Amino acid sequence: MKIELWGVGKTQFPYLQTGIDIYIKRLQHMLPFEWMVIDDIKKSNRLSEAQIREKEGEQILQKVKPTDQLILLDERGKMYSSMDLSVQLNRWMMQGNKRLIFLIGGAYGFSDTIYQRADGKMSLSKMTFSHQMVRLFVVEQLYRAVAIQRNLPYHHE
DSSP states (O other), X not given: OXXXXXXXXXXXXXXXXXXXXXXXXXXXXXXXXXXXXXXOOOOOTTOXXXXXXXXXXXXXXXXXOTTOEEEEEEEEEEEOOHHHHXXXXXXXXXXXXXXXXXXXXXXXBOOHHHHHHOSEEEESOSSOOOHHHHHHHHHHHHHHHHHXXXXXXXXXX
């Protein structure tokens, strides 16, 4: 199974991109992993936030296949400890789908059609983080989950 992390819009801050790149490289040494940027729809006077969500959702749905497992990073999602995420990641990987996609929405969140297509929702915290920062947090937690599975000396409990 291939794991993919998708984010709407480019990472704006070089320091975040540097961190993201570090964990992407580490993950790619352990399993098939890809980071994909979905073009964001720029805010204009003509488009409401709901219209932007819908247009971004259409772009995403064009890339998601019926056999993909789609997990949204969403504040109303299930929270996992790092150990629990490792166990859940293993479960998702054993379900036989070709791709497991973790999706980080844009500045205005997800459209209703994305929520309807999603196979699950995951939350990092009760706190709200910028969608830019979440990218680094998620890729690090995915690396940590795989390191736990492989008994690597990264996670200490």
